[in-house]
Amino acid sequence: MSVAPPHTLETTIGLEIHVELATASKMFCGCKVAFGGEPNTRTCPVCLGLPGSLPVVNERAIEYTTRIGVAFNCSIAKRSLFARKNYFYPDMPKNYQITQYELPLATQGHLTLDGESGAVSVGVTRVHLEEDTGGSLHVGGSGRIADSEYSLEDYNRAGTPLVEIVTEPDLHTAEQARLFVAELRAIVEALGVSDVRMEEGSLRVDANISVRRAGEVEHGAKVEVKNMNSIRSVGRALEHEEERQRKALEAGETLVQETRHFDEKTGTTSSLRTKEYAFDYRYFPEPDLVPFEAADEWVEALRASQPELPAERRVRWKQTYGLPPGDVAVLASSKATAAWFEAAALAYGGDAKKIVNWIIADLFGLLNEAGIDLTECKIAPAQLAGLVGLVDDGAISGKQAKEVLGHMFKTGDDAAEVVQDKGLEQESDTAVLDAVVEEVIAENPEAADKVRAGQLNTIGFLVGRVMRKTGGSANPKLVTELLRTKLAG
């Protein structure tokens, strides 16, 4: 086999993403949807698959899925249908999963990503609705299925509405895949239809990745990568897997179709070594559920009531606040951050860029240190606006403001209160400052002469002396002005 130089290899990635919907009740029964809890305390005859029980569709799950389809520019099926996917695995007590097969709720969508290398349009093959499985604990051996002695099943999650979103193989780098997942997460969050927490499994990503020599018609051996538990992991796992496949091809090796597991710690993927079967799920229309027909008016009403999506928000922010794309990307990445920024910018009313800088440079640092996110922050958006206002008015210096922010972060007090409590207010009384400035000039005659002779950079030294004498409370702008006037040649 000839060895291909690296530049002739190309990568193809497609994603399959599962999103648990944040409905109150399960997909086909009234059991509560929640995370965790005592095992098997949220089950009933329907989600346990007991004989004689019948599923009834949760209408909100249909609405939420349709909203996702609309957000991904899909065509919404006039008629859709549930199907049975038959397989034997104890995480599904019925021995089948109710899903959608031939007639999913939404198909043929697309999403445009603004990547570093320009815009990429990613096809969305389908968006369908199904039910989630329960959770298994494998007991004995290493805790993996293969060498366990038995398994324990908890069906609290079984029957939770789950949306599957499948993309076309239109992604060509790990970074694009990571961006797609980040954008999807932001969209679904903006829609308010899921809490999209990857660490809790309400957003799950599997990827198919193959590398082939450029110009070849056939795709390379498709490798499915699983267990990517954060958006960052998606990037890391696919970068690693792409590199592994490239190296193998460059070394003249043949790649095999397989499923590989990403290890968060090592940053590598390893073969799951399961036997590869052509699964025969024997899909057939679910006899216990009737078709769903989406009336045009209903779809249009949903379309009209969609909340603002991240892409629209980014455009608006650029226009309204004139923010650079980098800042916009950071602030628009989560619904909570976006709402927080908007509230602060509105309360402030001035140059929104200042608010952005305080959030990104200072507030995020404090949040990171405390290990909490913005929703748990004691500082309200209007309080940050208040702090920036005090700096604008010259009541406190920028440096003092950072200290004030630290206190506000701990107590949730207003900036003005903290300033008063800590006696931080800048001395802006000209009469008081005048005396100190005179003293400093008298004590530093050489420096004063330099300034008089036109060496204006020496003013900084004198300002520093004044600040020291006042314990940092003098308004430096005012001090500089006073010095300039007094030492004017």
Next chain:
Amino acid sequence: MGIDRAAVDHVARLARLALDDDERDRMRAELDDILGHAGRIQALDLDGVEPTLHPLPLVNASRPDEITPSLSQSDALRSAPEAEDGRFRVPRIIEDA
């Protein structure tokens, strides 16, 4: 048309049924009859005829998203052959299609 022993074995495996030789012969004949019947329908010209997915002319049967009481853990596990720590205990999972 016609179903052979290998097809019977495949279907039996998918359905997790252990059939003995007599049962396999009987199933082969019965499945053959069923497929023969389906074959007569397939011979008809059905272009443009919508598949009947449901005998009832019903669509959009749904319920509002409301929580109803669940079973208690002990009730949920009542008919479980084995339970442990509030969970259903099942035999070792052997991955097979």
